[in-house]
Amino acid sequence: MTLGSSPRDNRRSAASASASASVEPQEPAGPRDEGPSxxxxxxxxxxxxxxxxxxxxxxxxxxxxxxxxxxxxxxxxxxxxxxxxxxxxxxxxxxxxxxxxxxxxxxxxxxxxxxxLAPVAALEARRIRADHGGRPNWTIAMVLAILAVIALIGFNLLTGKPHRIAAGSINAPSPSAAASAPAASPAGNQPPAPTSSAAPIAAAPADKVTVKLVAETGTSWVTAMDGSGNSLFQNNLDEGKDQTFTDPKQIKLVIGNASAVHLYVNGKDLGAAGKDGEVAHLTYTPGDPQAG
Structure with a gap:
């Protein structure tokens, strides 16, 4: 009589082998590399x-x-x-x-x-969620912060006495000259426009530094400070717009999109403030324009 495995034992062995193969562990997928945050x-x-x-x-x-x-x-x-x-x-x-x-x-x-969401709808939705969820109302906090910043900027403009002058008014006479001029009309204090000079700021006073910025080919953000560290301008200069600044000591500039801004310093045309995409840091003083 020969001893061997019964058909039932053979079926159990096959089922165990199949179960072991089906539950073989798989390596977990690693995290995807999505680049810098x-x-x-x-x-x-x-x-x-x-x-x-x-x-x-x-x-x-x-x-x-x-x-x-x-x-x-x-x-x-x-x-x-x-x-x-x-x-x-x-x-x-x-x-x-x-x-x-x-x-x-x-x-x-x-x-x-x-x-x-549209800005108004987004603000209203956040206000409702904050009110019903017992969390701080960030909308009111942001509005109050913005109002505080606007009030601070207005106070600085009123009390800082910046030396900024409007474009086109560089040729205005000094206070002593204005006092001696006849007051025949509201425009009597303005001297006649120069006829022989082609430079935009050719009549700039020799004892001061005068800088004119013209955004000719695009928009650039500009920061301007005078010789005492007072802020004269902090904003975008849109294409087609210009700003003029003057100070007895120096004008310090930071120009974001330098190639878009044309420079006129102390009556001289210096061309573009820099190359395309360059951030230009410039300082000018009375006399010949030289970058600081």
């Missing part, structure tokens, strides 16, 4: 542009602590998704990177809103 992308672009956080804050009007927080991928200080998108778009424009791509990445990872 939003904050790292902005910080790298800012460093490549040669800008400091303070300069970016001045150009975008986004407060320095919020710029630092965004570069560290902390968006909680922005006050909500609506403000995050606005900050990302402004910062990306200032440092020269793709703002739409950053906003799309933020939408994909931080919010489930497929379509941005």
């Amino acid at each position: 939003i904050g790292r992308t902005l910080a790298t672009a800012r460093l490549n542009a040669g800008l400091t956080v303070d300069e970016v804050s001045v150009a975008t009007r986004v407060r320095v602590p919020i710029v630092h927080a965004i570069e560290e991928d902390d968006f909680t200080r922005c006050g909500g998704d609506f403000y995050v998108r606005g900050h990302l778009r402004a910062l990306a424009r200032a440092v020269g990177t793709d703002g739409d791509a950053l906003i799309a990445r933020y939408q994909a990872t931080h919010t489930d809103e497929p379509i941005p």
Whole structure:
């Protein structure tokens, strides 16, 4: 009599082998490499542009602590998704990177809103959620902060006594000359326009520095300071617009899109402020225009 496995034992062995094969562990998929984060992308672009956080804050009007927080991928200080998108778009424009791509990445990872709400609707929705959820009302806080900033800027403009003069008024006479001129009409204090000079600021006073900026080929953000450190201008200079500044000591400039701005310094045409995409840091004093 030959001893062997029964048909039932053979079936059990086959079933065990099949179960072992079906539960063989698989290696988990590793995390996808999505490249640098939003904050790292902005910080790298800012460093490549040669800008400091303070300069970016001045150009975008986004407060320095919020710029630092965004570069560290902390968006909680922005006050909500609506403000995050606005900050990302402004910062990306200032440092020269793709703002739409950053906003799309933020939408994909931080919010489930497929379509941005209109500004009024977004503010109202956040107000309702804050009121019903017992959380702070960030909309009111942001409005109060904006009003405080506007009041501070107005106070500085009224009390800072900047040396900025309007374009086209460089040829105005000195106070002593104006006092001695006949007051026959409201326009009697204005001297006749120069007839032989073709330079835009040829009549600039020799004992002062006079700088005129003309945005000829695009828009550029501009920061201008006088010799005492007072701010003369902090804003975008749109294409076709111009600004003129004068001071007894010096004019210090930071020009974001240097190739778009044409310079006239102390009556001389210096051409474009810099190359395409260059951030120009310039200082001028009375006499021959020389970059500081």
